[in-house]
Amino acid sequence: MNELMVKAESAKKASYKLANTSTIMKNQALMKIAELLIKKEKDIIAANEIDVGNAKGKGVSGALIDRLSLNPKRIAGMAEGLYQVASLPDPVGEVITMWKRPNELQIGQQRVPIGVIGIIYEARPNVTADAAGLCLKSGNAVILRGGSEAINSNKAIVAVIGEALKESGLPEGTVQLIEDTRRETVVEMMKLNKYIDVLIPRGGAGLIQTVVQNATVPVIETGTGNCHVYVDCDGDLEMGERIIVNAKTSRPAVCNAAETLLVDEKIAAEFLPKALKTLKDMNVEIRGCEKTRALFSDAKPATEEDWSTEYLDYILAVKVVGGIDEAIEHINKYGTRHSEAIITNDYNKARRFHQEVDAAAVYVNASTRFTDGFEFGFGAEIGISNQKLHARGPLGLKELTTTKYIIFGNGQIR
Amino acid sequence: MNELMVKAESAKKASYKLANTSTIMKNQALMKIAELLIKKEKDIIAANEIDVGNAKGKGVSGALIDRLSLNPKRIAGMAEGLYQVASLPDPVGEVITMWKRPNELQIGQQRVPIGVIGIIYEARPNVTADAAGLCLKSGNAVILRGGSEAINSNKAIVAVIGEALKESGLPEGTVQLIEDTRRETVVEMMKLNKYIDVLIPRGGAGLIQTVVQNATVPVIETGTGNCHVYVDCDGDLEMGERIIVNAKTSRPAVCNAAETLLVDEKIAAEFLPKALKTLKDMNVEIRGCEKTRALFSDAKPATEEDWSTEYLDYILAVKVVGGIDEAIEHINKYGTRHSEAIITNDYNKARRFHQEVDAAAVYVNASTRFTDGFEFGFGAEIGISNQKLHARGPLGLKELTTTKYIIFGNGQIR
Numbered sequence: 001m002n003e004l005m006v007k008a009e010s011a012k013k014a015s016y017k018l019a020n021t022s023t024i025m026k027n028q029a030l031m032k033i034a035e036l037l038i039k040k041e042k043d044i045i046a047a048n049e050i051d052v053g054n055a056k057g058k059g060v061s062g063a064l065i066d067r068l069s070l071n072p073k074r075i076a077g078m079a080e081g082l083y084q085v086a087s088l089p090d091p092v093g094e095v096i097t098m099w100k101r102p103n104e105l106q107i108g109q110q111r112v113p114i115g116v117i118g119i120i121y122e123a124r125p126n127v128t129a130d131a132a133g134l135c136l137k138s139g140n141a142v143i144l145r146g147g148s149e150a151i152n153s154n155k156a157i158v159a160v161i162g163e164a165l166k167e168s169g170l171p172e173g174t175v176q177l178i179e180d181t182r183r184e185t186v187v188e189m190m191k192l193n194k195y196i197d198v199l200i201p202r203g204g205a206g207l208i209q210t211v212v213q214n215a216t217v218p219v220i221e222t223g224t225g226n227c228h229v230y231v232d233c234d235g236d237l238e239m240g241e242r243i244i245v246n247a248k249t250s251r252p253a254v255c256n257a258a259e260t261l262l263v264d265e266k267i268a269a270e271f272l273p274k275a276l277k278t279l280k281d282m283n284v285e286i287r288g289c290e291k292t293r294a295l296f297s298d299a300k301p302a303t304e305e306d307w308s309t310e311y312l313d314y315i316l317a318v319k320v321v322g323g324i325d326e327a328i329e330h331i332n333k334y335g336t337r338h339s340e341a342i343i344t345n346d347y348n349k350a351r352r353f354h355q356e357v358d359a360a361a362v363y364v365n366a367s368t369r370f371t372d373g374f375e376f377g378f379g380a381e382i383g384i385s386n387q388k389l390h391a392r393g394p395l396g397l398k399e400l401t402t403t404k405y406i407i408f409g410n411g412q413i414r
Numbered sequence: 415m416n417e418l419m420v421k422a423e424s425a426k427k428a429s430y431k432l433a434n435t436s437t438i439m440k441n442q443a444l445m446k447i448a449e450l451l452i453k454k455e456k457d458i459i460a461a462n463e464i465d466v467g468n469a470k471g472k473g474v475s476g477a478l479i480d481r482l483s484l485n486p487k488r489i490a491g492m493a494e495g496l497y498q499v500a501s502l503p504d505p506v507g508e509v510i511t512m513w514k515r516p517n518e519l520q521i522g523q524q525r526v527p528i529g530v531i532g533i534i535y536e537a538r539p540n541v542t543a544d545a546a547g548l549c550l551k552s553g554n555a556v557i558l559r560g561g562s563e564a565i566n567s568n569k570a571i572v573a574v575i576g577e578a579l580k581e582s583g584l585p586e587g588t589v590q591l592i593e594d595t596r597r598e599t600v601v602e603m604m605k606l607n608k609y610i611d612v613l614i615p616r617g618g619a620g621l622i623q624t625v626v627q628n629a630t631v632p633v634i635e636t637g638t639g640n641c642h643v644y645v646d647c648d649g650d651l652e653m654g655e656r657i658i659v660n661a662k663t664s665r666p667a668v669c670n671a672a673e674t675l676l677v678d679e680k681i682a683a684e685f686l687p688k689a690l691k692t693l694k695d696m697n698v699e700i701r702g703c704e705k706t707r708a709l710f711s712d713a714k715p716a717t718e719e720d721w722s723t724e725y726l727d728y729i730l731a732v733k734v735v736g737g738i739d740e741a742i743e744h745i746n747k748y749g750t751r752h753s754e755a756i757i758t759n760d761y762n763k764a765r766r767f768h769q770e771v772d773a774a775a776v777y778v779n780a781s782t783r784f785t786d787g788f789e790f791g792f793g794a795e796i797g798i799s800n801q802k803l804h805a806r807g808p809l810g811l812k813e814l815t816t817t818k819y820i821i822f823g824n825g826q827i828r
Contacts, residue, residue, distance in 0.1 A: 016746060019768050020769055071504040102789060105780055115772070156805045193626070197802045212607070216626055218633070218803040246827035332430060354820045355434055358529070366519055366823025375828065376819075377515055388528050388611045389632040390804040402802040405770045405790075409780025411653045413660035414789065 004185055006122060007176045008195035011116045011141040014173030018139045021091040021170065024394040026137055029168035030086040034079035036164045037129065037157070042073050045210040047156035048125065049275045055123075055149050068123045069148055072112060076131040081380060085133040088379040091398040095406075106408040113139030118189055119382075120211055122203040123147035124187045128157045131202070132175045134382050136175040138400035142175050143196065146188060147203075148181035171404075190215035200395075202383055205310070208335045219391060222383030223257030224312045230327040230353070231275075231373050233266035235343035239365060245315075246367040249282050253312045255384055256339045256361075256371040260307060260317040262327045265291065268320045272296055276318065284314045291320035306372045320336035330358050335359060338386045339368035360386050360393040418599055420733040421590045422609035425555040428587030432553045433527045435584065440551055443582035444500040450578045451543065451571070455489050461570035462539065469530035469537075469563050482537045482564055491545040492571075495794060499547040501643035502793040505812040507552045512638075520822040525815045529611040532603060533796075536617040536626055539791045542571045544591040545616070548796050552814035555588050555779045557610065558821045559603060561617075562595035563680045569593060604629035614809075616797055619724075634804060636797030639669030639752035640712075641782045643766070645689075645742040647680035649757035653779060655689040657731075657757060663696050667726045669798055670785040674721060674731040676741045679705065681733045686710055690732065698728045699740030705734035721748040738763050742770050751772060752800045753782035774800050774807040 001009075012343040020025075029145065037044070055065055091111050100109035101259045112265030116138045119131045128144055135142035142221040156178040164173050172239075178185060187323060190211060199219045201211040207225055229247050231240035247258035260314060263271055268314035276296045277288050286292070287306050307330070322328045331340050341363035342353040349363045361371040371393060373381025386392050391399035415423075432440075451458070462484040469479055505525050512522035525807045533545045542558055548557035560568045572591040579588050592599060604613060606623060613633045615625040622637055643661050645654035661672035677685055682705060690700050690710045700706070701720050702713035713732065720731040721744070735741050738756075745754050755777035756767040764778040775785040783806060787795025792810030799805050805813035 016770070016772065019772070072684070090697070099791065101789070105784060107790060112772075193602060212630055218801065220803070236825070242825065242827055250828055306419050358430065358433070358526075359818060361819040361821060362819045363823060366821055366826040367828055369828040370519060370821065370826065371819075375515070376521060377513065387632060389634070390817055402806055405775040405779045405807050406783075407775060407780055407784065409777060412654065412655055412780040412784065414664055414781055414783040 003180050004178055004189055007143060007178065008116070008192050009174070010173030011143050011176060011194045012173075013186050014171035015113065015141040016113045016175060017171050018136075018141055019092070021139065023169065025168065025336065026139070028085040029165055029170050030082045030133055030136060030382070032164040032168050033129070033133070034082040034398050035162050036160045037075055037079045037082075039395065040160050041072055043154065044075060044160065045070055046074070047136065047152040050152045051150050060149065068125065068153070070125055070153060074126060076127055081130055082133045085137050085380055089396055091401050098121040103410050103412050104410065108202065108406045108408075109403050110406050111398070112140050112404050114402050115402060116141045116142045116143065116195055117400065118145065118196045118199040119208065119218065120145045120186060120189070120199060120201045121147065122207060123158060125150045126387065127151035127202055128154050128177070129161070131382060132161055134156070134380060134397060136174060138397045140400060143176050143184055143189070143254060144177060145178040146299035148175050150233065151179065151181055179271065190217055193217050200382060220385055220395065221256055221387040222385055224310055224336045224386065225257070225335060225384070226260070226308065226336040227256060227258045227339045228260045228262055228331050228335060229258045229341045229368065230262040230321075230324070230331070231264060231267070231271055232342055232344035232346065233264040234346035234347055234349060236345060237267060240271060240343040241278060243341065243365075243367050244275060245278060245282070247341065247369055248279060248284055248316050249314070250369055252314055255310075258316070259309065259311055260319065260334070260342075261320050262321050262330060264327075265320050265368045266321055266323075267335055267382060268292075268337055272318070279316060284316050286318055288318040289320055292318045310336070310363065313350065324352060328353065330356050336386055339363065340367060341368050360384065417594050418606070420604055421557060421592065422530070424587030425557050426609045426665060428585035429529045429555040429605050431526065431585050432550075432555055432588060433506070433554065437506075438637070439582065439584065440504065440553070441500040443584050444496045444547055444550060446578040447543070447547070447575050448496040448581050450574045450623045451489055451493045451496075454574050455486055458489060458567065458570045459486070461566040464566045465564050470480075473651060474563065478537065478704040480573055482539065482567070484539055484567060488540060488554060495544055496547045496714070499551050499794055502811055504552065505815050510726065510817065517826050517828050518824065522607065522820045523811070524820050526818050528816050530555045530609055530813060530816065532557045532610045532631065533558065534600060534603070534613060534615045534621065535711070536621060536768055537563035537742065539564045539571060541616055542591070543575070543621065544794065544798060546575055548794060548814060550588060550810060554814060556631075557590050557592060557603070559592040562568055564614065565595055566567055566727045581750050585689050586805070594785065598767055604631060606647050634799055635801040635807065636637060636799055636809065637669055638724055638750045638800065639798070640674070640748060640750040641670060641672045641753045642676055642745050643755045643782065644676040644738070645678060645681070645685055645756065646738060646755045646758035646760065646763055647678040647755055648763065650684060650758035650759060651681060651685050653782050654685060655755040657678055657755065657779075657781050658689060660693060661738050661755065661783055662693060662698055662730050663728070664783055668726075672727070672730070672755075673723065673725055674733065675749070676733050676735050678737055678741075679734050680737075682706075683709055686732070686734075691732060696728075698730050700730055700731040701731055703734055706732045713751040725749070738766060742767065746772050750800055752776045752798065753777065753785040755782050774798065808817060812816050
């Protein structure tokens, strides 16, 4: 058997043990991992230096090098994240609902771990510890397959995790790294339905599409956010400006940042010149429709492609629309079902926007930037799902579980 | 554009309308479909006769011909099913939970339709009406792709549904049939991620595997049930016999029927000879392990393959095990995570079985046959999911929905 199969079998075996491991034991293991990460910081940084050196040798870009690099502060951040996960409530075991049938059968729906989760990600070694922590707390075994550029860092981190698991009495199959970074191995992993219950790709749109196209294991898609802010004629225009500025500029590289501003034509002349100047002064490039450009000459012309683009950058597409109907239609056509906001004080338009927009999170009078596990109050998350199956929105611990029905009878037959 | 693309676009468009169609309108449409099915019974049966004639001409087997055949009673059954679905509560719009964040954002999790559901099924025309009714009630547009042998029947049924939808003021994209029955078309359908939100294959293991292997659209797997009954040494042996007889023989061809009996060695000599004689007298073929055969000479030898086989027939595999540990291990190794039962009066063993067995439905002292939408109290269902993502167990109306977060703010930025 190759490395993947050996580890997949080991993960499956561990998953049965983990499903019935107490919260106390899981928390102790999380804290032990955090403790050892700090203690073995030098080993991890030494391994990371090899990866960074190799990447620089290959001429990898500065942003990627930054994501790949570890230092004591970042390792402390990983440890801190694990302590936080330990402090969150354990979702496993909750009986969500329980009822009695006319024949006296009692049927309870109980939250249980999914089993074995496969995480496929890029060269960001912090994901290794984050994902391991969330999977462990939710009672799942995890198989990690990180980007090849981070292989030495990941090996060092997983070695530390393995040591902590051993000291905590948890099976070694709990957290494993696939060290074979060949493409055919990751494709094989995507088809291991017998051992892996769900795959979660973490990374850019290209990675996610590769997994969706190749996997036979069920996938939870995370990520792409082509988010809109629609400023309605009945909205508070100052609030509208504050919100689009926040949604666009507070952290442009994340999926809940706004990419397109839609403005009701009735207030476009009043709203756009001032709001777009504010944005431009903050170094945001404006790409506008014709009406926008007539009101704000610094705007470049927007093409059809702009409406579909997740810039993840200081660029904003702007379109003047006829009103809420056109806004909703535009969002449902071009959006990626992530986070969408309306600014309005009209009760009926607020209600329609909530109901008619098809997205994971639909906001009235708030920034799209709140779609996040911490902001929702879930704590750490493994990503934001914008697919419809299983879980939509921030994927916290609860979303890393499934349910089973536990049925109490006294001899019922059918 | 080909038929599939035209219908897929039409379904997507309809899905936005349906998501915001009132329960009253949906119920009226369901009842109108039921009414017209009865009224146009002759047209449907005439179309069905062509299919049945073609199938007989090809030498199709009796059981398949039976499933394919429609008659007034079966059409009345389809109509009755639609009236029942109309009488069920509408899951759409329910706000499952709502909370307030420290910054006064109110976040509600609201149940909404999935969008467009693709149903891929075999030559069973009753599925056409059943699936259409469940999808419509849950606010989803549906694209049906039935077995080619039933094409004329399906066309006739969908024509009636279309007429009823039109009279009810619902979009024609609500329920559509793919009439092109070529294999490449169904494969194309499985990859239409842009238009189809989820695929539900309904049929045998071969069909389901084909969909899982080929689809890039998320799939809900239904079906395979290699279910076990474990009779423990602390169980009521009469109850054990009653339950295994019920689980095996009340309807052997369904997925919640038992396929393997596991018996604690401590009571095997007391339990097996009598229980297996009862089963044999009911024409059940027994395939036993060596210990079973020593106690019941009419048993044929069971092979390794028997432990993994879903017979769907009057055949039962029987194994004597050392106790609950071996029983749980066997079930988690060979089971298909569907429905599993223990017969015991021991509190701790009942608790362990519930917690340690990995299946959609885990029973103490009841027959596995209860895993069913009606028996659970959900009403009609579209299948039993034994995968872990999204929904596990009977897929009723609620399981045909997803959720979105609706967020009420008053100017919050991050």
